[in-house]
Amino acid sequence: MMEGGSDLLWFLRDYPLAAILLRAATLACQSLLIGGIVFCAGILHREQHHDVWFAKAHRLLVGAAWGLISAQLVFVALDSAMLMGTSDLHIADLLTANYVLAGDLFVGTAGIFLGCLHRAAGRLSLCWMGFALPLLVASVWTSHAASRLEDRALLVVLTAIHQLATAVWIASLPYLWIFLAVEQDANAKAKILPRYSKMAVGAVAALVVAGVWMACIYTGSWSAVYGTAYGVVLAAKCALLLGVLGIGASNFVSIRALPSNMQPLLLRISRATEVEIGIGFIIILAAASLTSQPPAVDLVQGRLSLPEIAARMSPRWPRLHTPPLSAMPSVQPIAQAIRDYDPSLEVAGSTNNAVEQAWSEYNHHWAGVVVLCAGIFALLAHSKKMLWARNWPLAFLGLAIFLFFRADPEAWPLGSRGFWQSFYNPEDLEHRFFVLLILSFVAFEWGVQTGRILSKKAALVFPAVCALGGAVLLTHSHSLGNVKEELLAEMGHTAIAVCAVFAGGSRWLELRLQGKSSRRVAWAWPICLILIGLILLDYREA
Amino acid sequence: MLLNNIFPRNRVYSFLLCASLLLCAAPKALAHAILVRSTPAAHAVVHGANVRIALHYNSRIDASRCSLTLTDASGRAQSLAMAKPAGPAELDAQAQGLAPAQYVLHWQVLATDGHITRGEVPFTVQ
Numbered sequence: 001m002m003e004g005g006s007d008l009l010w011f012l013r014d015y016p017l018a019a020i021l022l023r024a025a026t027l028a029c030q031s032l033l034i035g036g037i038v039f040c041a042g043i044l045h046r047e048q049h050h051d052v053w054f055a056k057a058h059r060l061l062v063g064a065a066w067g068l069i070s071a072q073l074v075f076v077a078l079d080s081a082m083l084m085g086t087s088d089l090h091i092a093d094l095l096t097a098n099y100v101l102a103g104d105l106f107v108g109t110a111g112i113f114l115g116c117l118h119r120a121a122g123r124l125s126l127c128w129m130g131f132a133l134p135l136l137v138a139s140v141w142t143s144h145a146a147s148r149l150e151d152r153a154l155l156v157v158l159t160a161i162h163q164l165a166t167a168v169w170i171a172s173l174p175y176l177w178i179f180l181a182v183e184q185d186a187n188a189k190a191k192i193l194p195r196y197s198k199m200a201v202g203a204v205a206a207l208v209v210a211g212v213w214m215a216c217i218y219t220g221s222w223s224a225v226y227g228t229a230y231g232v233v234l235a236a237k238c239a240l241l242l243g244v245l246g247i248g249a250s251n252f253v254s255i256r257a258l259p260s261n262m263q264p265l266l267l268r269i270s271r272a273t274e275v276e277i278g279i280g281f282i283i284i285l286a287a288a289s290l291t292s293q294p295p296a297v298d299l300v301q302g303r304l305s306l307p308e309i310a311a312r313m314s315p316r317w318p319r320l321h322t323p324p325l326s327a328m329p330s331v332q333p334i335a336q337a338i339r340d341y342d343p344s345l346e347v348a349g350s351t352n353n354a355v356e357q358a359w360s361e362y363n364h365h366w367a368g369v370v371v372l373c374a375g376i377f378a379l380l381a382h383s384k385k386m387l388w389a390r391n392w393p394l395a396f397l398g399l400a401i402f403l404f405f406r407a408d409p410e411a412w413p414l415g416s417r418g419f420w421q422s423f424y425n426p427e428d429l430e431h432r433f434f435v436l437l438i439l440s441f442v443a444f445e446w447g448v449q450t451g452r453i454l455s456k457k458a459a460l461v462f463p464a465v466c467a468l469g470g471a472v473l474l475t476h477s478h479s480l481g482n483v484k485e486e487l488l489a490e491m492g493h494t495a496i497a498v499c500a501v502f503a504g505g506s507r508w509l510e511l512r513l514q515g516k517s518s519r520r521v522a523w524a525w526p527i528c529l530i531l532i533g534l535i536l537l538d539y540r541e542a
Numbered sequence: 543m544l545l546n547n548i549f550p551r552n553r554v555y556s557f558l559l560c561a562s563l564l565l566c567a568a569p570k571a572l573a574h575a576i577l578v579r580s581t582p583a584a585h586a587v588v589h590g591a592n593v594r595i596a597l598h599y600n601s602r603i604d605a606s607r608c609s610l611t612l613t614d615a616s617g618r619a620q621s622l623a624m625a626k627p628a629g630p631a632e633l634d635a636q637a638q639g640l641a642p643a644q645y646v647l648h649w650q651v652l653a654t655d656g657h658i659t660r661g662e663v664p665f666t667v668q
Contacts, residue, residue: 015658019657079656083607086650087609088609088621093606097607097652099652102656141655144601147601147602147603147654147655148601149601149631291655292574294574294575298576298578
């Protein structure tokens with residue numbers, strides 16, 4: 001067994017997060033491959049002259065195949081390094097492990113797919129669906145379903161249906177979007193859209209039935225839905241799914257109305273599809289996050305009860321006074337922390353003491369004040385009499401500076417750990433990433449709101465960053481050394497993540513849609529910001 | 543040279559790995575396979591120098607790629623050899639020659655879905 005103290009092992013302590021991201025990349029890429037084949041062979045196969053479309057779709061398929069290969073190689077290397085670093089196992093002992101065999105199947109299938117795609121002359125036939133089978137086998141093999149003790153066969157089938165339906169519905173959307181963008185003939189678009197729509201309705205039905213069935217088995221009761229981390233992420237996934245279904249339903253209605261008023265409807269469908277794709281892939285990230293949690297039905301102890309949740313969520317006056325920095329506990333120098341680190345002995349995070357809790361609550365509450373103000377001003381900015389309110393993005397500048405100084409008191413500029421050293425701690429890294437995200441959208445959105453920036457692409461930075469921030473937050477957790485405390489903190493952050501994704505989606509739609517549709521969604525994102533502010537103001541750690 | 547002093551190469555590699563893979567968040571506290579019950583139970587008091595260890599999980603595990611480590615109060619660690627498990631979600635071992643003291647059993651399991659999880663079971667030998 002390796003002793004503690006190496007940089008590699010220190011890095012591997014963040015294995016669970018890396019596993020989520022790699023699982024998300026695997027799910028997204030396998031879905032893009034299957035979705036591409038389905039769209040190409042099942043929707044477009046009867047059409048001629050789609051060379052421009054195929055060239056672009058080809059690039060996406062190649063990217064997805066290489067993405068799948070990379071994600072699996074990194075995952076297998078990471079898992080193997082983790083096992084070899086914390087036990088007496090050698091590389092030869094791992095060659096027949098399930099995750100290695102599944103990785104081989106993923107990489108082999110994607111490699112053969114790339115070879116065949118290279119020879120494909122402009123179109124894919126239904127035979128290409130043969131690639132979907134090994135991809136689904138490898139994916140289900142490394143899912144919750146395959147490792148269950150009860151209902152294993154049923155769960156394997158349901159998981160396969162759920163993943164296939166996701167690929168057919170969500171992951172074929174990018175190919176549809178490319179088609180709508182490159183095809184000049186409106187009649188050709190009007191012919192393809194109903195075909196896609198029929199297929200998507202079938203896929204949504206299969207996805208929902210399989211998903212609800214699995215959710216019933218994996219949760220087992222309502223108390224598991226609100227009382228466990230699995231249930232909280234599942235609820236977030238359902239909320240996001242409802243959002244995508246809403247957009248899908250609106251597109252469904254538009255497609256039925258296509259013969260009349262064709263050009264505006266085609267534009268509307270194409271632009272709404274952009275948001276459907278974005279939220280769809282964030283749902284895939286949430287699905288990957290679920291796979292890292294033990295199913296709720298297995299977590300009998302440590303569940304939150306409704307009174308516990310109500311007690312924590314009941315509004316209290318925000319904490320607007322900070323404890324002094326000198327009262328914060330001292331931290332180990334990073335070099336010593338790395339030297340002393342022994343992964344085989346590490347289990348849970350440490351509990352925050354009262355001063356740390358007060359520090360964190362103060363940070364969250366001031367952030368809440370800023371976001372609440374920004375949301376209210378963004379709402380007021382709709383009135384032509386209150387043009388000054390269009391400066392609302394500047395409120396976030398204050399938040400970025402506040403976060404930069406306060407989020408990580410142990411690190412530079414307030415703490416003893418230097419600037420570069422702070423990058424060793426993923427939580428510090430995350431906060432600095434958020435500061436950069438905030439600064440980027442402040443710069444763009446303030447310019448857009450006040451008319452200093454006229455570029456339409458620049459206007460999309462704010463909604464994109466908002467949705468990205470929400471997606472990132474879905475993988476966030478608080479290491480508070482207590483399952484219930486962590487879950488209570490996670491509940492608020494998951495709700496913020498969902499609001500952020502919806503804020504980004506609705507702002508994107510406001511910018512991309514026209515007329516009444518644009519004005520209708522323009523109210524949604526300021527309300528999402530206000531909700532985020534209120535949730536932050538209600539954040540507590542005790 | 544100066545750059546190497548400020549950013550030693552292995553530190554830079556580590557930083558790049560962190561930056562590329564961990565751009566976003568802190569680790570999830572929980573992962574997949576969890577301990578459902580154990581012998582000895584957490585904080586149990588057992589008698590005798592030889593202690594039978596049996597750990598039951600909520601999901602199928604790859605027992606041949608799991609590890610058990612026992613540490614005593616002074617922090618001295620010993621790896622335990624695994625016995626043939628009685629079921630697909632079980633780890634079995636025998637700790638022998640234990641002196642009366644407090645111990646912590648550290649387990650690491652590889653679930654069949656590829657997720658690695660860790661935990662510990664503290665117990666006392668009298």
